[in-house]
Amino acid sequence: MPSLYEITVPVFTRMLGNLDHLLAKAAESGVDEQSLLDARLAPDMLPLTKQIQIACDTAKLAVTRIAQAAPRPMPDEETSLAELRDRIARTIAYLQETDPAAFEGREAAEITLNFPNMEMTFTGQSLVTDFTLPNFFFHVTTAYGLLRMKGVTIGKMDYLAGDRTER
Secondary structure, eight states: OOOTTTHHHHHHHHHHHHHOOOOHHHHHSSSOOHHHHHHOTTTSSHHHHHHHHHHHHHHHHHHHHHHHOOOOOOOOOOSHHHHHHHHHHHHHHHHHHHHHHGTTTOTEEEEEEEEEEEEEEEEEHHHHHIIIIIHHHHHHHHHHHHHHHHTTTOOHHHHTTTTTTTT
């Protein structure tokens, strides 16, 4: 069975790298940058900027909660694709600094998340499989969909493989 580290940090790192690749293609696309940043799938959904920020936060907070790593605050201040790409790079750096040994034995640890209107309690394992990974992929996939909707020329392999040549 893969460890909690193996199903989080490498997965987050790879997909955040792919998300960076998508934003690089968006920056080169000629599509108006502000219209990309403000894009929403529906009026009550968050814009692209927030989708990227939440994807980064989801990965970062998983490491903070499961591996009990020191938190690394990242204020939501990005106003450009370049700044969003920098946030992704800082998130990947944080993930890569995490010691895999810090995840050992955390599968059954009780972890409680407090939200404004509710509290959710998980084990380390269920936090990853039932909440964190689905939430992370929701926001990465939504970002992909927003870029496609706005006319950025990207496809499934950009989402899955980023700029890797060994497709």
